[in-house]
Structure formats: C-alpha cells, structure tokens
Amino acid sequence: MVDKQIQLLCEEHGIESNYVDAWGNPATVVPESKEKLLAAMGYAVDDAEALGEQIHQMQIRKWQDPLAPVIVSRDLHQLHFEVSVAQQQVSALLKWTITQEDGATHQGTLTPIEGEKVAESEVDGVLYQRYGVSIHQQLPLGYHTLTLSNAIDEVIAETSVIVAPRACFTPDTVKQGAKLWGPSVQLYCLRSTRNWGVGDFTDLEFLIQQIGDKGGDFVGLNPIHALYPSNPESASPYSPSSRRWLNIVYIDVTAIPEYTACDAAKQLVDSDAFKHRLELLREAQWVDYTGVMEAKLEALDLVFETFKEQELRRNTKRARAFREFVKAGGESLLEQASFDALQRQFISQGMNAWGWPAWPEEYQDFSNEAVAKFIKKEKSKVDYFAYLQFVADEQLQAANKVAVDAGMKLGIYRDLAVGVSEGSTELWANKSLYLQGASVGAPPDILGPLGQNWGLPPIEPETARQQAYQPFIDLFRSNMRHCGALRIDHVMALLRLWWIPAGETADKGAYVYYPIDDLLAILALESVRNECLIIGEDLGTVPDGIFETLQENGVYSYRVFFFERSKEDGGFYSPQHYPVQAMATLTTHDMPTLKGFWQCDDLLLGKELGLYRDEEVLRSLYADRHESKQRILDSLHGMGTIPQSVSTDVNWVAMTKELNYGMQLHLAAGSSALLALQLEDWIEMDKPVNVPGTSSEYPNWRRKLSRNLEEIFADTDIESLLAELTTTRESANGVGLK
Known part of the structure; x- marks a missing residue:
C-alpha cells in the first residue's frame, strides 16, 4: 500500500524513478532516496494511514479549485x-x-x-x-x-x-548572420593599477571599452549576485544570498558621486596606512575577500553619512532617485537590506552568523516580529545596505552604457546561477518556496566522477506554481537589467534538477521535473520585454529532445570545444558544424585553462585533492587526455588553423602561444553566432579558477589574472590576436545559416 502511495506522490511531484546517466546507460533511483525526498516535503512516508489522509487532502484541493493557480499561453x-x-x-x-x-x-x-x-x-x-x-x-x-x-x-x-511569445529575443543583426565575439570573465579576477584588490565596475567599463574598440560585441560576466558583505569568505558566485540583487564588493568606492563630497572618506583613502592596505590587496595572488570588504565598508560607511547629510535631508534629485529605487525594489530589497544589516550586527557582536540558521531564533525568519522591530529601530542601518544596492545598480548601468555607446551588439552578458545557498536571504524571506531537506547537485558525470552536491536547496515546483511563478518572473526580470544577454547556468534546471536528500552522497539523488513549457514561456516574455538574448548552459546529462525544445524557444545552446566530439571515432567536430543558434567556447570556469588542459595540470591537481577513486581511473583519464590532444592536433591541422611547423604528433607538441592562439582562431571560424573566449587564455595562464567537487580543498573563486588589464591591452601579441578574431568572425558571417 505504502509503495503505491509513494509512487503516486512521486508522479504527482515529478520525482523520476529511472534516467539515463552521462555515459548513456540506464540508471535507477534507489527507493530510499524517493522516500527521503517526499519526507522532506512533509509527507508521512512511514505511516500509511497518515499518508493516505495527506493524499486525500491533496485530491480535494486538486478537484475543488475550479482553476489552476496560473494559466500560461503562447x-x-x-x-x-x-x-x-x-x-x-x-x-x-x-x-x-x-x-x-x-x-x-x-x-x-x-x-x-x-x-x-x-x-x-x-x-x-x-x-x-x-x-x-x-x-x-x-x-x-x-x-x-x-x-x-x-x-x-x-x-x-x-x-x-x-x-508569452513563441521564442526569446534575438537581435536583428544576429538573425541576419552576424558572428559576434567577446571575452567571458570572472569580474573579481580582474587586476588593475587602481582597484582595491578585486575587479570592480570601473574595471568592467575599461574592459568593455577596450573590447569594443577592438571589434568585440560583448563581455560576459560570472554571476554578480548578492553574496554576504559581513561574511565575505563565502565567495562562490554560484552560492549566492540572493539572485535578484548585486554583489556590493564590485562597487568602485571612488566613483560614487558622494565620495567626492566626503572629506572623511577621501582622507581615509588618501592616508598612507590605507594606501598600503590597498597595495597589499592588489598584489595578493588570491583575492582577499575579507580584506577587500573591510576596506570598502570602512569607506562606504563614511560615504553613506555624506549621502544622508547632503542628499536625503535636502531631498535632492539624487535622494528622490534613491527613494524611487527603494520603492521599485519593494519587499525584495527590504529583505536583502535587512538581512545584510542583521548579519553585520550579529557578526560585530562576535557571533558566527554565517547565515540565518546561525542567528538567534527570533530573527530566523523575515516575517518574525523581532525583525520588524529591528527594521523600524535601525532604519538607517537597513537604508545603508539599500543604498549600496542603489550604487551597485547605478555602476552596472554605467558600464553597460559604455557598451551601448561603443556600438557593441550585446554589451554585457550576465550569468544566472542555478540556486542560492542554505543560509541565504532568499530562504530567510520565502522558506515555503524551498525544500530545506535536500540540495541540488549533479549525478556522476565526466566533470565530476563522484557526482556533485552544490549545497543549494531546490525550489519546489508546485509551490512556485501556487505563487503563479512570481519567483521565476522576478528572477528572470532582475537578471536582465543593464545587459544585452543572459546566460542561464545549468539550463536543464528549467526541465529537471538532481535533488540529493540531506545527509546522502551525490550519487543517491533523483531527478525532479519542473514545468519547462511554462518556465520557457515566462523566460521568453521577459527576454522580449527586456530585449535580452538568452544562452542556456546545456552541458552534462541532457535528455533527448531538450536541445530541440530550447532551440524552438529561441534559447542559444552552449558549445564547449572540448566536449564536441564524435561518439564513433572520438574526433572533434569542425566548428563549422556547430549550431548557428549557439555560443561556442573553448573552455569554462569549471574547466582547466588551455594551458592547464594541455599540460594535464587539472589531473595532477585532482589527484592531489583526492577527486579520483583510484589510480586506474586516473590512468584512464591521462590516456583519454593524450588521445584528446592528438585529436585536437588532427582537427587543427585538418582545418589549416595552425602552421605546418607545429608537429602533427602530440608527443612533440607543448602548449605554445602559437598553438593557444591557433585554437582560439580555429573556433572563431565556426558557425555559431556567438564566440566567448577567456582572458586567462589570452595571457596563457595555467591555474583554474574553480575545481568542481571541492570547497575548502582549493581556493575556488579567488585566483586573479596574472596581469593587469592595462598590461593586457598594451600587449601587441594580444592586440594582434583580437584583430585576427575580428577579421575571422567577419569572414564567418552567415556561415551555417540556412
């Protein structure tokens, strides 16, 4: 009886029993995992009578409500x-x-x-x-x-x-066959002679201007979602506090209008001691988030006092713009600002207040009376963090204006993370939307042989539906601000997510399905309204038919060169055969750089970090890498994108600038409408920015670029590469169009 009830509930909630794994083999979800997921949803899986009553109540709601909670139409x-x-x-x-x-x-x-x-x-x-x-x-x-x-x-x-419209937005130039290129960057990685130890929005303006001047049409960013200003070592852009608001670490303090009127802030920043702090932060090999955030908040505290005195109290035009921003931000901005203000207060009192679960109980929910009292009593502290969001939004908008003024076809393209962390603002303010007894991840695959647990509580599909999908509407809309394109990380999340019950390893999860047709319709509506092109990161285990579904809905595919291989002979597909409706790239933030790949640095690092089950697995990976490199050489020589002076035998070929740039130009000649390349590869770096499957074992999300932006764009070799990229992309215009 219980087994039938559990199966009925699994079907009702989209919990799949069988799936095809990353190697194309049939796989079955263990029954215990399905039961644990249903238990996390609140079902009495160990009590047949109670479970039967819960199912009965579900049926009553299902049939007595005349209409569904939302109707989506195309x-x-x-x-x-x-x-x-x-x-x-x-x-x-x-x-x-x-x-x-x-x-x-x-x-x-x-x-x-x-x-x-x-x-x-x-x-x-x-x-x-x-x-x-x-x-x-x-x-x-x-x-x-x-x-x-x-x-x-x-x-x-x-x-x-x-x-909703039938498909997402595509610019006319792209429809007509234009082949666009640009770099994808981790904004925090950027070095410059003027930043405070982390890339900021002014660095982004400089980068955009340089790329626009050299023929590029976009600059892609990592997720710039709000993290934790008072807990800055929680630095993963893919484990944010809120995906609707911005990471204030990217604010350029000296570019804020109030800074120029704030004598106290200028005296602080101009002091010898502070200059020395900034010099050490800039010179550090890894981003010192704590040091950077402390320095910025110290100055921002003073700047905000000037804003209150000279703008708010005088009700100036700028003060009114801030109030309009707060009004438009509504409850969501109040939640974010209150969360940040509370966390700062608790941490200043010596608490390990990493997220709301570690706060005093009366503050663990936004709707609690204690929170309301705090907001009223400490209005200025809450306004402070709302002001920082106002400034961050303003500076992002200014960066995108540089792109528009430069005539770039897309300008900034943003990145939407798949979820939020368990201690986040989003959970604190809307706990009913998230399943806290599970986390999102991935089953074992090529990138993560043991599977991956990302520690992100999943959104419950039915709860989102009962809320008329408003959380998704707000999410899509806010991430289409001040940009021309949006990359959706793990776009499979619109179809299904791998849910892992709390306390289980990543391989003991199950796929849970989402209403993809409804979500794609909402995505298309917001895309058209915001004139924002959509790129879906469709890597990993992808079920049959999903590529066609995404293409029909105007979502651009994400094609990584290293994964584009024939299943028959292992050879690499010619980039001329990639889909036109796609963004092509050589590598990603979850993969080694070109140099790291060629030198097998990632395999050596993986061994040191204990990512492989045994030596046999590692040996097979080395053998496959050797074969891959040979196949790459075959492809490059076959297409004539590297000179004959480079050996055709991989045993004699090291990673050189000639080979590195040759690979980039090889991909540039392809048919995909969009081409994204990494700054790391322009400057021939070897260290990865992130190692999937690790947290504290490797300093993920902290590795900076090895050279300043000013140096990069003064490099004549890089200047030549960018000129060739522009020429090659122009020559590829219309390639692959029907």
Missing part, C-alpha cells in the same frame, strides 16, 4: 484552459472577466460542458469533472487576471494569466 488569439466543477454544475453558465495588466477588461460567458471533458474523479462522494474550454479573445503579451463568476455574480475563482 496563443495571442484565444485562451485555452481547464475548469473543474462538480458534475451537477457542468451545464451552469459561468461569467468570465479578463483584466489586462494595463487595466483593460474583456468579458463573456462559458459553459463547462460545451468544452472537452479531459478527466473526472470522485472525492468525498462528489463526482468532479474537468473540461478544456477556450475564450476567443485577442490578448497582448503580458501578465493578466482571469476571474470566473456564477449567475449571481459571486466570484468562484480567480487566477493569473501569462501570455
């Missing part, structure tokens, strides 16, 4: 949806009203039985029937409301209606 001419009614009401006339988001209304009537019956079920002795009905009414793209009333005008149901 049809601009009619709205199709389902209505659930008791059998005796199937012939009753219902009045409908559609209220558009602009306030315009449309009205009419419908009778359920005149539609198509799609299902029925008896609940507590009452037979319910569900009918598919249609309203023939032209509706604009957007977010609307549907209301159903009975004959005496009593409202019996109301739901959200989302009308």
Whole structure:
C-alpha cells in the first residue's frame, strides 16, 4: 500500500524513478532516496494511514479549485484552459472577466460542458469533472487576471494569466548572420593599477571599452549576485544570498558621486596606512575577500553619512532617485537590506552568523516580529545596505552604457546561477518556496566522477506554481537589467534538477521535473520585454529532445570545444558544424585553462585533492587526455588553423602561444553566432579558477589574472590576436545559416 502511495506522490511531484546517466546507460533511483525526498516535503512516508489522509487532502484541493493557480499561453488569439466543477454544475453558465495588466477588461460567458471533458474523479462522494474550454479573445503579451463568476455574480475563482511569445529575443543583426565575439570573465579576477584588490565596475567599463574598440560585441560576466558583505569568505558566485540583487564588493568606492563630497572618506583613502592596505590587496595572488570588504565598508560607511547629510535631508534629485529605487525594489530589497544589516550586527557582536540558521531564533525568519522591530529601530542601518544596492545598480548601468555607446551588439552578458545557498536571504524571506531537506547537485558525470552536491536547496515546483511563478518572473526580470544577454547556468534546471536528500552522497539523488513549457514561456516574455538574448548552459546529462525544445524557444545552446566530439571515432567536430543558434567556447570556469588542459595540470591537481577513486581511473583519464590532444592536433591541422611547423604528433607538441592562439582562431571560424573566449587564455595562464567537487580543498573563486588589464591591452601579441578574431568572425558571417 505504502509503495503505491509513494509512487503516486512521486508522479504527482515529478520525482523520476529511472534516467539515463552521462555515459548513456540506464540508471535507477534507489527507493530510499524517493522516500527521503517526499519526507522532506512533509509527507508521512512511514505511516500509511497518515499518508493516505495527506493524499486525500491533496485530491480535494486538486478537484475543488475550479482553476489552476496560473494559466500560461503562447496563443495571442484565444485562451485555452481547464475548469473543474462538480458534475451537477457542468451545464451552469459561468461569467468570465479578463483584466489586462494595463487595466483593460474583456468579458463573456462559458459553459463547462460545451468544452472537452479531459478527466473526472470522485472525492468525498462528489463526482468532479474537468473540461478544456477556450475564450476567443485577442490578448497582448503580458501578465493578466482571469476571474470566473456564477449567475449571481459571486466570484468562484480567480487566477493569473501569462501570455508569452513563441521564442526569446534575438537581435536583428544576429538573425541576419552576424558572428559576434567577446571575452567571458570572472569580474573579481580582474587586476588593475587602481582597484582595491578585486575587479570592480570601473574595471568592467575599461574592459568593455577596450573590447569594443577592438571589434568585440560583448563581455560576459560570472554571476554578480548578492553574496554576504559581513561574511565575505563565502565567495562562490554560484552560492549566492540572493539572485535578484548585486554583489556590493564590485562597487568602485571612488566613483560614487558622494565620495567626492566626503572629506572623511577621501582622507581615509588618501592616508598612507590605507594606501598600503590597498597595495597589499592588489598584489595578493588570491583575492582577499575579507580584506577587500573591510576596506570598502570602512569607506562606504563614511560615504553613506555624506549621502544622508547632503542628499536625503535636502531631498535632492539624487535622494528622490534613491527613494524611487527603494520603492521599485519593494519587499525584495527590504529583505536583502535587512538581512545584510542583521548579519553585520550579529557578526560585530562576535557571533558566527554565517547565515540565518546561525542567528538567534527570533530573527530566523523575515516575517518574525523581532525583525520588524529591528527594521523600524535601525532604519538607517537597513537604508545603508539599500543604498549600496542603489550604487551597485547605478555602476552596472554605467558600464553597460559604455557598451551601448561603443556600438557593441550585446554589451554585457550576465550569468544566472542555478540556486542560492542554505543560509541565504532568499530562504530567510520565502522558506515555503524551498525544500530545506535536500540540495541540488549533479549525478556522476565526466566533470565530476563522484557526482556533485552544490549545497543549494531546490525550489519546489508546485509551490512556485501556487505563487503563479512570481519567483521565476522576478528572477528572470532582475537578471536582465543593464545587459544585452543572459546566460542561464545549468539550463536543464528549467526541465529537471538532481535533488540529493540531506545527509546522502551525490550519487543517491533523483531527478525532479519542473514545468519547462511554462518556465520557457515566462523566460521568453521577459527576454522580449527586456530585449535580452538568452544562452542556456546545456552541458552534462541532457535528455533527448531538450536541445530541440530550447532551440524552438529561441534559447542559444552552449558549445564547449572540448566536449564536441564524435561518439564513433572520438574526433572533434569542425566548428563549422556547430549550431548557428549557439555560443561556442573553448573552455569554462569549471574547466582547466588551455594551458592547464594541455599540460594535464587539472589531473595532477585532482589527484592531489583526492577527486579520483583510484589510480586506474586516473590512468584512464591521462590516456583519454593524450588521445584528446592528438585529436585536437588532427582537427587543427585538418582545418589549416595552425602552421605546418607545429608537429602533427602530440608527443612533440607543448602548449605554445602559437598553438593557444591557433585554437582560439580555429573556433572563431565556426558557425555559431556567438564566440566567448577567456582572458586567462589570452595571457596563457595555467591555474583554474574553480575545481568542481571541492570547497575548502582549493581556493575556488579567488585566483586573479596574472596581469593587469592595462598590461593586457598594451600587449601587441594580444592586440594582434583580437584583430585576427575580428577579421575571422567577419569572414564567418552567415556561415551555417540556412
């Protein structure tokens, strides 16, 4: 009995029993994992009677609610949806009203039985029937409301209606065959003669200007989501506190308008002691997040005092702009600012307040009375962090304006992380949305032989649906600000995520499915409204049909050269055969640099860090790497992208600038509309920025570039490379178009 109940619930919640692994073999989820995931959702999996009652209550809700909590449509001419009614009401006339988001209304009537019956079920002795009905009414793209009333005008149901376009936005130049290129960078890695030990938005402006001047059309960024200003060593951009707000470590303090009017801040920054601090922070090989954040907050505290005195109290134009920003940010900005203010206070009191679970109990939920009292009593502390978000947004906008003014086709492209960390603002403020008894990761695959546990609590699909997908709408919209493209990390999350029950290893997880059609529709709507091209990182274990689904929805694929190999003979596909609707890249932030790959530095490092099960696995990886390098040489020589002076035998070929640049130009000649290359490879670095499957074993997300930006763009070899990239991409215009 319990087994049938558990299987029913697994089907209801999209928990898959079987899947195909990264090597193409059938795999089965262990029953215990499914039970633990359902238990984390609150189901009494060990009590058949209690579980039966929970299922019964679920059925009542499912059939007694006349309308789904949200209706998503791609049809601009009619709205199709389902209505659930008791059998005796199937012939009753219902009045409908559609209220558009602009306030315009449309009205009419419908009778359920005149539609198509799609299902029925008896609940507590009452037979319910569900009918598919249609309203023939032209509706604009957007977010609307549907209301159903009975004959005496009593409202019996109301739901959200989302009308979305068929596909995401693509710029006309790209549609016409333009081949764009640009670097993808980890913003914190950037060195310069003026920053404070971490790349900032002014460095980004400089980089954008340089790339635009040399023919590039975008600069790609790591996720720049809000992290933890008072716990700066929690530095992974893929484990943020909030994906709706920005990481304030990227603020250039000296570029804030109030800084120039703040004598105290200028005296601090100009002091010999502070200059020495900044010099040490700049010279450090690894980003010293604690040192950087302490220095910035020390100065920002003073700048904010000037803002209060000279702007807020005088109600200046800038003060009004700040208040408008706070108003537009709404509850979400209040949550973020309150979280940061509370965490700063607790840590200043000596607590290990790494995230809300470590806070005093009365502060562990945004909705608690103690939090409301703090916000009221310490308004200035909360306003401070809202101000820092205001400044960060302002500086990001200024950086994107540099791209627009330079005529770049895309400008900034941002990166959306797959989730938030367990101690985050997002969980603190909306716990019902997340499943806290599980975390997101990946099953064993080529990048992570033991599987990966990212420590990110998953969003519950049904809860998001009950909230009319508002969390996803807000998420997509906020990440399309001040940019021309958005890369969605692990885009498979729109279809399914690998959930790992708390306390289990990564291989003991299960795939849980999400409403991909609805989520892609919302993504397309926000993409079109914001004129933002969408790139989906579709690596790893990808089920059949998903590539075609993403392409139909206008999402650009993500093609990594090292993974584009024939299953038959192991040879590398010619970049001319890559999909046009794609971004091509040689390597990624989760992989070794070109130099590191060729020298097998990543395998040696993996051995030192204990990532491989045994020597046999490591030997096979070395053998495969040797074979890969030979195949790469074969491909490069076959396409004539490296000179004959480079040996055709891998045993005699070391990684040289000639080979490095040859690989980049090889990919540049390909058919994909977008080409992203890494600054690390332009300057021939060998150390990776991140080693998947590690946390404290390696200083992930801290490795800086080996050269300053000013030096990089003064390098004549790099200047020649960028000129060749531009020429090669222009020559590839239209390649691969039908």
